[in-house]
Amino acid sequence: MSIELPDSAVSESAEPSSAPTRRTFIATTTVVGGVALAGGLVAVPPGLGADEAEAAEAPPGSRVSLTVNGVRRTITVDNRTSLLDLLREHLDLTGSKKGCNAGACGACTVLVDGRRVNSCLTLAVRLEGAEVTTIEGLEKGERLHPLQQAFIDQDAFQCGFCTPGQIVSGTACIQEGHTGSSEEIREWMSGNLCRCGCYVKIVRAVEQTARGK
Numbered sequence: 713m714s715i716e717l718p719d720s721a722v723s724e725s726a727e728p729s730s731a732p733t734r735r736t737f738i739a740t741t742t743v744v745g746g747v748a749l750a751g752g753l754v755a756v757p758p759g760l761g762a763d764e765a766e767a768a769e770a771p772p773g774s775r776v777s778l779t780v781n782g783v784r785r786t787i788t789v790d791n792r793t794s795l796l797d798l799l800r801e802h803l804d805l806t807g808s809k810k811g812c813n814a815g816a817c818g819a820c821t822v823l824v825d826g827r828r829v830n831s832c833l834t835l836a837v838r839l840e841g842a843e844v845t846t847i848e849g850l851e852k853g854e855r856l857h858p859l860q861q862a863f864i865d866q867d868a869f870q871c872g873f874c875t876p877g878q879i880v881s882g883t884a885c886i887q888e889g890h891t892g893s894s895e896e897i898r899e900w901m902s903g904n905l906c907r908c909g910c911y912v913k914i915v916r917a918v919e920q921t922a923r924g925k
């Protein structure tokens with residue numbers, strides 16, 4: 713019994729040798745594309761000059777005005793910029809640390825309108841009109857914030873990487889009134905990890921500051 717194949721089922725090998733097959737087409741365009749990229753060649757849409765093409769390729773940006781540590785700032789940023797990157801890379805406020813950059817460690821904790829947030833997960837362009845407080849904004853003139861002093865008194869850090877986030881978070885913990893016991897402090901500070909294991913002394917520092925409030 714003979715079976716007739718539909719045209720679409722004819723294999724590539726059945727095409728005339730001079731016609732480009734799907735395989736040769738893909739191979740050719742891949743090589744050409746790779747060469748173009750390697751040489752820095754980018755296709756400019758018809759009708760656009762080089763400057764316009766560059767502008768068309770630039771990621772979308774927005775202007776945002778916010779108050780950081782009492783100073784009004786207006787800045788244009790890529791819409792994907794996190795608050796953490798805005799602080800560290802645009803405003804030179806490097807006290808807030810980038811640990812995991814994924815909301816898991818708390819090293820980047822800052823206050824936004826008095827509430828603690830992971831700045832690595834917060835889009836800067838959503839903060840129009842917000843009040844942001846970082847570790848740099850806690851001291852008053854030459855005087856440390858009482859919790860900063862308590863961290864020194866209690867020797868509540870080793871490498872110090874987590875410390876800015878711990879202190880900012882601790883100030884909110886005290887303001888929120890979650891300091892009734894060491895267990896309660898632990899619970900409400902549980903978003904801030906310390907790889908050096910200074911938890912006992914961190915809790916003591918928060919307790920010391922809460923008592924003196």
Ligand code: FES
Pocket residue numbers: 809810811812813814815816817818819820821830831832833
């Ligand atoms: Fe933001 Fe770790 S850096 S939570």
Ligand code: FES
Pocket residue numbers: 868869870871872873874875905906907908909910
């Ligand atoms: Fe080193 Fe906390 S003091 S991570």
